[in-house]
Amino acid sequence: MAPRPRADTAMPAGADAAAPRTDATSAAPRPRGPRLAARLLLALALAGGAAVAQAPDYRLDPVSVAPGVFVLEGVREHFNARNGGNIVNTGFIATPEGAIVIDTGPSRRYGEQMRAVAGGKVAAVFITHAHPDHFLGNQAFAGAPVSALPGTIEAIRTRGEKLSDNLYGMLAGWMSGTVVAVPAKVAEPGRVTVAGRELELIALAGHTGADLAVFDVKSGTLFAGDLVFFERAPTTPDADIDAWLAALDRLAKVPFTTLVPGHGPVVHGQEAIAQTRDYLDWLRASLRDAAGRGLDMPEVMQQPLPARFAGMAVAREELERSVVHLYPRYEEETLRK
Ligand SMILES: [Zn+2]
Structure with a gap:
């Protein structure tokens, strides 16, 4: 587990660490070869980190x-x-x-x-x-x-x-x-x-x-x-x-x-409830069916998504995660029959 930053500041390490970069790049002689590449990578990493640290604004718009x-x-x-x-x-x-x-x-x-x-x-x-x-x-x-x-x-x-x-x-x-x-x-x-x-x-x-x-x-x-x-x-x-x-x-x-x-x-209207119900019904039926056929987890993850769910955001990823979460339960259910 990565250590948890606890600092309660808007600009943690990234921004401070980025500050001396100006001095380093303007100082002669310039570093060459792999060292330069390493410095550039470091600068890019710091710039990326600083961008997140300086602008943690969710721009919430009620x-x-x-x-x-x-x-x-x-x-x-x-x-x-x-x-x-x-x-x-x-x-x-x-x-x-x-x-x-x-x-x-x-x-x-x-x-x-x-x-x-x-x-x-x-x-x-x-x-x-x-x-x-x-x-x-x-x-x-x-x-x-x-x-x-x-x-x-x-x-x-x-x-x-x-x-x-x-x-x-x-x-x-x-x-x-x-x-x-x-x-x-x-x-x-x-x-x-x-x-x-x-x-x-x-x-x-x-x-x-x-x-x-x-x-x-x-x-x-x-x-x-x-x-x-x-x-x-x-x-x-x-x-x-x-x-x-x-x-x-x-x-x-x-x-x-x-x-x-x-x-x-x-x-x-009822469309969101209906869609959630339709998806869960399908997920349960397809997990049961796969367990009945003795499929293994990777095979279940690769099953085709019905066209009506293919347009849902993160559908494939969530199906894969759901197989990990839920499939063992349906395999056990099949074994108990
Ligand atoms: Zn939740």
Whole structure:
């Protein structure tokens, strides 16, 4: 595991180290041959590092999806050092008592920038589930009540550090100063009034062991978390497909007029739920079929994707990852028959 940078500065080592370069290059005599090449490579590496360190700006741009309801839509990619982990949808509901925030993003910096675009004053924060792109911005919301389901709180407590380490490895300077902040408050399912706003908190599971959906009654907006993906292949590291499909049945009955998926564009009808269900149905059936035929993992990974899923972002990669996560379970199921 790479050591975790803990420095809480906007410009860590890369920028400082890059500074003496001007002196070095202007000094005579000039280095030659392999040494010059090595220096050039070093300079390029430092310049690249400095670019990330100097501009860790997510350029968050809240989009109004219903009156007083805003979404920050992430890119449909995997984590990388260019996107800084901004691959996730977060959102907030503006109220006179402050924003009601749903998910806090992948890093402290994201959380800080999100809080700024949400107006600074925060009434409450809800974390949908224990995946790092959804809760590692929690630090920025100190002072506000941060709630999650008990299973989410426990998962962040026990696995948060490891998830954070993974993002430090992939996102480098974007993660500067990020530490795990475990939600302090248990979200109780049912109707609640928060900052004068009536919310329905829906406790489900399937994408992970605990998935919270938040329905804003006044605007008809459903924040579905990662129970719903759209035009981006679902991720399954902690998935139970049977439970997930049951959760989608429940969400389909919510009288929403706007649905915010965890990843992918906001919709106003059932199409995102339907697509997630269609994909999970297909994935489960194809894993069962492959297990029945005794295929090995690489063979299952290479199976063709149905045309209707081929256009989903990161479809092939997510299929490969899902085979790793889920296939052993279906092989065991076949053996038990
Ligand atoms: Zn997730």
